[in-house]
Amino acid sequence: MKPLEIEIFQCRSDNYGVLVHDPETGLTASIDAPEEQPVLDAAARRGWTLSHIFTTHHHTDHVEANLALKDRFDLQVIGPINEAVAIPGLDKTVADGDEFEFGARRVCVIETPGHTAGHVCYHFPDDKILFAADTLFALGCGRLFERPAADMWHSLQKLAALPDETAVYFGHEYTLSNARFALTIDPDNARLQERARDIDAARAANRFTIPTTIGLEKETNPFLRATDPAIRRHLLMESRTDEEVFAEIRKRKDNF
Ligand SMILES: [Zn+2]
Numbered sequence: 001m002k003p004l005e006i007e008i009f010q011c012r013s014d015n016y017g018v019l020v021h022d023p024e025t026g027l028t029a030s031i032d033a034p035e036e037q038p039v040l041d042a043a044a045r046r047g048w049t050l051s052h053i054f055t056t057h058h059h060t061d062h063v064e065a066n067l068a069l070k071d072r073f074d075l076q077v078i079g080p081i082n083e084a085v086a087i088p089g090l091d092k093t094v095a096d097g098d099e100f101e102f103g104a105r106r107v108c109v110i111e112t113p114g115h116t117a118g119h120v121c122y123h124f125p126d127d128k129i130l131f132a133a134d135t136l137f138a139l140g141c142g143r144l145f146e147r148p149a150a151d152m153w154h155s156l157q158k159l160a161a162l163p164d165e166t167a168v169y170f171g172h173e174y175t176l177s178n179a180r181f182a183l184t185i186d187p188d189n190a191r192l193q194e195r196a197r198d199i200d201a202a203r204a205a206n207r208f209t210i211p212t213t214i215g216l217e218k219e220t221n222p223f224l225r226a227t228d229p230a231i232r233r234h235l236l237m238e239s240r241t242d243e244e245v246f247a248e249i250r251k252r253k254d255n256f
Pocket residue numbers: 057059062115134
């Protein structure tokens with residue numbers, strides 16, 4: 001099987017646009033549809049024709065171009081059943097544990113409530129690629145709009161259980177600010193310090209920080225590290241539950 005081809009580009013102010021292309025069948029999926037013109041430009045640049053939109057959640061900055069793109073392409077919009085009413089142009093609903101085909105490959109649906117109640121991530125296990133949108137960012141996680149912290153902690157644990165080498169494509173370029181925050185929670189983590197320096201250099205040169213990997217996030221992302229003894233000590237929360245430690249880290253980030 002030829003590897004998937006991926007095109008990454010900026011949409012709106014800080015959203016990532018992502019196109020996924022299967023060279024064997026010509027199928028091309030847009031992961032969400034944040035803005036029409038950048039998606040059209042990216043497809044034209046690669047000579048790809050959109051066949052799908054994989055919607056992760058209902059926020060406007062992820063679905064705004066669904067209908068406009070549907071007008072231009074004969075495409076299918078796939079999205080989470082728990083947000084079906086809020087997703088324009090939805091053709092096919094998916095739920096946790098569902099699998100569907102994209103050409104010859106399997107796509108697995110992982111429901112990750114937290115940022116929104118029905119947010120889903122799309123996992124391509126054969127390619128070891130995850131599209132995590134606003135659940136897991138480089139050194140961050142999505143803000144809790146529709147579900148409590150404990151739900152998000154359990155959602156993040158599902159993603160952390162994927163193989164370490166899994167490439168993670170996320171929804172927003174927040175990495176610089178996430179790195180500054182992470183250092184306030186996990187100041188003695190040498191791997192994080194090193195990564196923060198890499199991120200400073202990347203952003204100073206206007207380079208994208210996408211993708212990351214599950215392994216790197218487990219080593220450096222404070223939102224995946226509520227069990228870490230040094231973090232718990234630093235927060236004076238050694239005897240608290242993982243969910244409580246995670247909730248405290250999320251609260252501090254909201255006020256950062
Ligand atoms: Zn969102």
